[in-house]
Amino acid sequence: MSDRQEKMRQSAEKLLRDGEVGYVIGWGATRFCDRTTPVFIDSPEGAASLVWNEHAVNSLAKYLLDDKYPDKKIGLFARGCESRAVNRMIKDNQVKRESLYLIGVPCDGKSSDRCRLCRERNPLVYDVLLWEPEANAAPADRFERVRGVEAMSPDERYRYWGGVYDRCIRCYACRNACPVCSCRECYVDMGRTGFQGKQHSRSDNQIFGVTRAFHVGDRCIECGECERACPMGLPIMGQTQKMLKEINELSGEYECGLDADSDSFLGRFDLDDKDEFM
Amino acid sequence: MELKKDRLLEALALLREGSDVALPLPADDGGEPAFRLWDGVQEPFLGSNTSLPPKELLFPRSEGMYGYNLKTGELSDILPEARTAVFGIRPCDVKSIENLDHAFLEKGYVDSYYRARRDGLTTIALGCSEAARTCFCDSMGVAPGDAPGADLMMNDLGDAYSVKANTEKGEAVAKLWEGLLSKGGAKAPAAPACGFSVKADDSLPDRLTARFDDPMWDSLSKACIGCGCCSFICPTCYCFDIGRENRGACGTAFRCWDSCMFSDYSRMAGGHNPRPSKKERLRNRYLHKLAYFSQRYGATLCVGCGRCIDKCPANLDITRVMDMMEGVDANG
Amino acid sequence: MSLTEGFEPKIIAFCCNWCTYTGADLAGLNRMKYPENVHVARVPCSGRVNPQFILRAFQKGCDGVMVCGCHPGDCHYSTGNYFTRRRFMLMKRMLEYNGIDPGRFHARWISGSEAAKFRDTVAEVSERLRKLGPNTKYREALREGADAGKGGAGI
Structure with missing residues (x-):
């Protein structure tokens, strides 16, 4: 788990250092170890505060709507759910694919009931994939x-x-x-x-x-x-x-x-x- | 005096003869624990504080204000007639009611709807014997084991509750319970330590308002999704909107909860919005809780109940801004 | 059935300007008789009707709602009613899923020349609603007198 967190930090740090993206949206720590909050990292040094564990539950895609015309690309950690949201947003003309840098992070399962219906743990669209795709778990009966x-x-x-x-x-x-x-x-x-x-x-x-x-x-x-x-x-x-x-x-x-x-x-x-x- | 725990329901039933009784009740069919009117049978939910604050007892989500008839020009007042005793209210929530009193009853205007409900309300507080991890009331000037603002104060002694009247209303309850109370000199065990503590001293309001234009508000608000959850579960958020519902020539004006986190809250006629994005809205909410209210009424609006920290969909934490202000003075 | 005795349903019919509204007009010109329970609301196209209109109508006291437009293929704007068709096929199911009797919502294609169809549809809907009785679901509760002041906990 911490190995993956390290990969994410390195990837965000490099993107920011190279000026590829303006900022990266990921997960960060809160006062409680079993909760994370979305964070917006805009400096290479800040990448060290990224967190990846089973409590990284929040979907990050919605925040793209706060910044539809960014000066630089937005780096977004994308699991299956974020990537599906991005697809939908692109089709709905809400965001442009070229203004995003999607850092694919296959999801290893989160401790949240929201993932009950998850059928796609791996990002369907990404610019880079940080680790091997995960096997999809059998979702709960959809309907x-x-x-x-x-x-x-x-x-x-x-x-x-x-x-x-x-x-x-x-x-x-x-x-x-x-x-x-x-x-x-x-x-x-x-x-x-x-x-x-x-x-x-x-x-x-x-x-x-x-x-x-x-x-x-x-x-x-x-x-x-x-x-x-x-x-x-x-x-x-x-x-x-x-x-x-x-x-x-x-x-x-x-x-x-x-x-x-x-x-x-x-x-x-x-x-x-x-x-x-x- | 003390009240044996096994006689609690009896005591509440006595109260119920003279007024409505509201209790913290457990989640009914999947809901959240909240203060609800007691049916005389249910066991109170006393394990932790409720997810929803007791402010509804004084400031309902929606309430009628007056009726009117456009044809006859008639106006009719709708004044609540509520007599409610609330049991099991925690010291932080008692403090929140004191804050609502400031807002609704002071500074030259008395809100008659609030006044009517407030006059009819008897508060029977229960000191905390266990703190949740989101509790930080002792940092906000509340003692988790004592609520001086309550009419009657009770504390858990193990197999009994200590009973102490603070006001005339409290004396009346103690008198009503006379036959159930027994002499007991046991001292309540020390109140538990809060989940965490923050530094919120008297200089916080000035230090915060001096940083109105600070870029920290950008970083604090980025993760906010702009919903009104924090305001609606906050025991001291008291903003409302007024609307009307019409049927033909007759209608009723009502007021209902509103939140400063919504875009239409601050939108003016003509469309201009002085708080156009969540940054301005979140800043306003935090400053109202931690600075503006104190500057106006001399009491911090945030009582440290921790509900907003617990429920925020983005896991935002109002105490973060207090932590950020540590060591920062009003001038720099 | 005391509930429905002497009950006259209130129906709102959202009618497309180019067909059903004209059809209703033709029914009038031809002195056709149809139940006066129906209130016609003219819309530029049945595709203009928002599901919100239906919910709001029930809330404000309607017992039944109709959405009437041009036959598929005849839309004045070429494709408006194709969207209507999909939208209200779903809406109808959502209403039923939320417990609204299927007899309370009707969508129909009625052209400008089908005055008789308009008359028959209104008669049929109104007869069906008369049997169903007043709608209480989604209906807003009106505050009256002192009752309105009773709020307190646990609304």
């Missing part, structure tokens, strides 16, 4: 939880989601952690348009939850950051996973971020799509 909710009666389903959203504190951590949630201004923050009621009520919370899921569901890379970020531990991936399940059923095998060319489901159409509205 198990969705099927659990589907099995309920309509009223039970409503009660279930109502109960979930009753506990939502509307901090929008799910939105802000999501790497494919990329609007410059969120509809939620357009207070006076009336799109989203601001009260902390079941109704407003539910509408936020369903709308958020709908906005990102067809581009979801299933990284699990939304659930990890949720301070209330709400099972909100149940909504986005439902979108993916339905898309899989409607248009065949569907997974996001595996390449940077595929349209999202709602961003394209087929003339011979199923028609239920005749």
Whole structure:
């Protein structure tokens, strides 16, 4: 483990020393040994503070949206989940591949429930790979939880989601952690348009939850950051996973971020799509 | 005086005859431990502090303010009538209520909604016998074993709680519990040491505000994702927004929690935003907690409960800024 | 069924300017009778309808929502309704997944000449909603009088 950490530090140090990148986004230590925080290293000396262990959980890709037009390339440590997010961001015209230097770090598994659905530990796109690819672990049943909710009666389903959203504190951590949630201004923050009621009520919370899921569901890379970020531990991936399940059923095998060319489901159409509205 | 632990629920039931009783209750179906109204049966959650602060008792997430009818021009006040006793509130959270009192009741304006709930609230504090690793209240001027601001103070003595009334409201509770209390002179064991300590002395506010333009705010805020988690789980964050909901000619004005970490919080009419990015927003939040409030009210707004450190999705830590200020004076 | 007795559902129909809205107009010109429960909201294209509109309509008191546009291939903007089709196929499923009765949301293709189809669709939807009764799901709770002040812990 520490061997890999050393490789990462050396690689970041060299990139910064050679002026290849403006800064490197990685993980750094916090007060607690079982937690890391994203760090932004802009000097070769700073590379010594990079950390790699099973607690390097946060997905780093979202931070690319803070700096869409960098003067120099941004160095980003990329695992499978970061690389899928980058693919999605490139397709969505959020970032340019040429402004990134992706340092591939095959993931050796993290101590987080967010990795439950991980199907791709190795970066799918990178400029350099720091060590040998890892074997992918068998992910949990992709739609198990969705099927659990589907099995309920309509009223039970409503009660279930109502109960979930009753506990939502509307901090929008799910939105802000999501790497494919990329609007410059969120509809939620357009207070006076009336799109989203601001009260902390079941109704407003539910509408936020369903709308958020709908906005990102067809581009979801299933990284699990939304659930990890949720301070209330709400099972909100149940909504986005439902979108993916339905898309899989409607248009065949569907997974996001595996390449940077595929349209999202709602961003394209087929003339011979199923028609239920005749 | 002391109250045997096995008579706690009895004591709470007595309280419940005269008012609502709020307790720290465990996570119900997957939620987080929080102060909720007691149904008279559930066991309180006393192992550690709750994930959600008790501020909801005084400052609900959403509350109606007044109703109106545009046709008749009628206005109707909506004033809360709450009588609540809260048990199991920790010294840091008691301190947070003192801070909310400053904000809502002082400096020439009394918030009538807060006032009504505050008057109806009796606080029964429980001293900490164990500190979480994120606790740093003793650095912020709170004693983990004692809450002088509480109406009634209780401490864990092993098989009993010591009971000490601090106010008239507290005396009333002690009187109500008369039959359950027994004489006991046991001294509460020493309060535990906090998870860690930071240096936050009287000069911190000035030292911080002198560094308003310091590049450190860039580095501190980079990892922030800009959500409002820290504000909503903070026991002392009290910002709100006011809105209206209309049905035909009738409507209600309401207020609801808001966070200075959101972009629309500081956006002005016309679209200008004086805090355009998370750097300015995070700086404002930190400075409000550690400097502005102290300069205005003479009390640090941060009470050291550690909730934001525990829950931040990016694992940001407000105490880092205090560490960075160590050895830095206001002039340099 | 006392709940539904004498109940008149409130329906909002988002109608594309180029087809269904014209079709509804034609129904009026032809003196066709259809249930007055429906409130027509004109949109430039059915592709303009945002899923948010549907949720908001339920929240604000509608018992049913319709989205009506041009038949696939006939879109005034060539492709708008193809996007509508995908979007609302998903939305319909999401609503059901969240516990909304499938009878409360309908999407239909109705052209400018199909006045009778508009009439029949509205009649059919309104009849179905009359049986379902008032919608309570996603409905915002209105604060009234002193009740509004009761907040406190554990909302």
